Amino acid sequence: MTATQEHVRLRDIPTCFEGIIPSTIATVDSDGTPNVTYLSIVHRIDDDHVALSRQFFKKTDHNTIVNPLAQVGLIEPETGRMFLLDLEYTHTESDGPLFERMRTHLDAVAAQHGMSNVFKLKGVDVCRVLSCTMAPCDFPEPVPPRTPDLETAEAFSRAVAQADDLDELLQATLQACQDLMGFTHAFVMLLDESGERLYTVASAGYSTSGAGSEVALGEGIIGLAAARRQSVRVTNMARELAYSRAVQASSSDEGSGLDSIPLPGLPSVQSQLVTPMLAHRELVGVLVLQSERPGAFQATDEWLMGILASQVALAMEALVGLEPSSNAAASEATRGPCRSSTTPTTRASSSTTST
Amino acid sequence: MYVVSDELRGLIESGVAVSIATADAAGHPHLNTAWGPRIGAGGTTATVFIDRARSATTTADLHSTRWIAMTIGDPISYRSIQLKGTQLGVSEASEEDREWVRLHREAFMVSIALIDDPPALGRNMWTEDVIRIDFQIEQAFDQTPGPNAGQPL
Numbered sequence: 298m299t300a301t302q303e304h305v306r307l308r309d310i311p312t313c314f315e316g317i318i319p320s321t322i323a324t325v326d327s328d329g330t331p332n333v334t335y336l337s338i339v340h341r342i343d344d345d346h347v348a349l350s351r352q353f354f355k356k357t358d359h360n361t362i363v364n365p366l367a368q369v370g371l372i373e374p375e376t377g378r379m380f381l382l383d384l385e386y387t388h389t390e391s392d393g394p395l396f397e398r399m400r401t402h403l404d405a406v407a408a409q410h411g412m413s414n415v416f417k418l419k420g421v422d423v424c425r426v427l428s429c430t431m432a433p434c435d436f437p438e439p440v441p442p443r444t445p446d447l448e449t450a451e452a453f454s455r456a457v458a459q460a461d462d463l464d465e466l467l468q469a470t471l472q473a474c475q476d477l478m479g480f481t482h483a484f485v486m487l488l489d490e491s492g493e494r495l496y497t498v499a500s501a502g503y504s505t506s507g508a509g510s511e512v513a514l515g516e517g518i519i520g521l522a523a524a525r526r527q528s529v530r531v532t533n534m535a536r537e538l539a540y541s542r543a544v545q546a547s548s549s550d551e552g553s554g555l556d557s558i559p560l561p562g563l564p565s566v567q568s569q570l571v572t573p574m575l576a577h578r579e580l581v582g583v584l585v586l587q588s589e590r591p592g593a594f595q596a597t598d599e600w601l602m603g604i605l606a607s608q609v610a611l612a613m614e615a616l617v618g619l620e621p622s623s624n625a626a627a628s629e630a631t632r633g634p635c636r637s638s639t640t641p642t643t644r645a646s647s648s649t650t651s652t
Numbered sequence: 653m654y655v656v657s658d659e660l661r662g663l664i665e666s667g668v669a670v671s672i673a674t675a676d677a678a679g680h681p682h683l684n685t686a687w688g689p690r691i692g693a694g695g696t697t698a699t700v701f702i703d704r705a706r707s708a709t710t711t712a713d714l715h716s717t718r719w720i721a722m723t724i725g726d727p728i729s730y731r732s733i734q735l736k737g738t739q740l741g742v743s744e745a746s747e748e749d750r751e752w753v754r755l756h757r758e759a760f761m762v763s764i765a766l767i768d769d770p771p772a773l774g775r776n777m778w779t780e781d782v783i784r785i786d787f788q789i790e791q792a793f794d795q796t797p798g799p800n801a802g803q804p805l
Contacts, residue, residue, distance in 0.1 A: 322683075323721070325681045331736075368680075368681045368682055374769070375772055377775050379776070437776075591769065
């Protein structure tokens with residue numbers, strides 16, 4: 298049994314912030330009464346600050362006004378180690394990049410389960426970290442951190458650069474996801490010429506290709522990531538679904554309904570990373586990675602895929618020889634893979650890699 | 653005083669996740685993971701267990717301010733309840749208590765396995781040595797995520 302009061306750097310426990318295991322928060326009222334509840338998102342801003350999602354926190358909100366001190370409990374999914382963060386509430390943000398980032402994640406999950414009307418992020422509570430300590434446990438050894446592999450990134454770039462046409466580029470992208478990154482289930486969706494819908498043009502690792510599936514911009518996890526030009530990473534779909542159902546069951550808003558869009562591909566997706574492919578700030582499409590394993594995609598994967606997806610988008614643009622700043626050109630580029638076929642579905646099927 | 657119904661008792665005494673919070677006299681909140689929640693015969697008291705190795709702050713708070721909050725959540729349905737009350741005593745767990753805790757931990761592990769939580773999760777979540785906390789239930793709240801979270805029961 299190891300007990301420690303040593304301060305733990307937040308950067309050394311990245312998976313605690315992945316949302317795989319629900320976190321808890323304790324606050325205290327002015328009369329000394331404690332309150333404990335669950336928390337959707339604890340976002341690490343830096344080693345000294347975290348941001349907490351504010352959704353359904355009536356009592357917690359009240360308590361932090363009268364007493365800014367809080368304690369958050371985080372569980373590390375790979376080890377079960379528990380970390381206690383002593384916090385001091387500083388301020389609430391209801392707009393800006395931090396708020397938008399957390400809002401996109403919650404909105405995407407909400408939209409996926411038809412919960413857009415009741416699943417609103419009210420604000421993001423920014424807190425200063427006074428201390429972070431590990432609770433005593435039997436197996437205190439940390440897990441090796443996952444770090445971006447630059448050699449893999451370089452090999453990915455080389456594979457993408459060698460493509461001679463769009464078909465090859467899509468194949469190379471999916472093959473590189475599989476061979477170099479170890480992401481065995483992936484698909485690419487491109488923006489259609491109307492700029493309002495995405496359609497699947499290539500996939501790898503699925504028993505059925507999902508080719509031709511369409512998603513409207515702004516709908517579901519994929520559509521929201523595309524509409525907001527922001528990566529969305531879901532680390533535990535089963536928990537997200539259970540959480541959404543609980544919210545729905547306790548909501549009086551019967552009109553919210555279920556309008557979820559079936560995900561292409563895996564029947565039991567647990568983790569998903571949707572990365573917008575941007576060329577000169579124009580949306581070309583999205584690269585979607587899926588896994589049946591909770592926590593399969595971590596923050597480092599999100600950063601790396603953001604870089605690589607942009608590279609694919611730029612390569613796509615270069616291959617069709619279009620002017621980078623032209624909206625029309627971007628639109629044309631996205632139509633490229635379909636031009637030689639009768640429908641996107643037909644074309645997509647030809648780009649599907651079976652594994 | 654709040655009286656726990658038989659239906660709520662069934663939920664509380666199932667394979668739920670249990671977190672408790674206490675506070676010191678200066679208003680510092682303290683969390684702890686707890687095990688084996690049990691409702692007394694009359695529905696007005698509760699018993700819960702914490703690891704001895706993690707108990708120092710909790711027990712100091714209970715002796716100082718007496719208040720305790722306990723939130724239980726079903727990992728599968730996310731239905732959650734918070735009970736608040738004042739401590740009646742902190743004591744050694746009996747053999748019967750330890751068996752109760754063991755059964756609860758087994759039920760909890762089944763629950764989290766059903767939602768595909770990482771299997772290694774349980775290896776650091778508890779130790780065998782627990783102490784017992786009894787408290788008088790003063791208030792109860794619906795803590796299920798959603799617009800009704802925080803509503804008194």
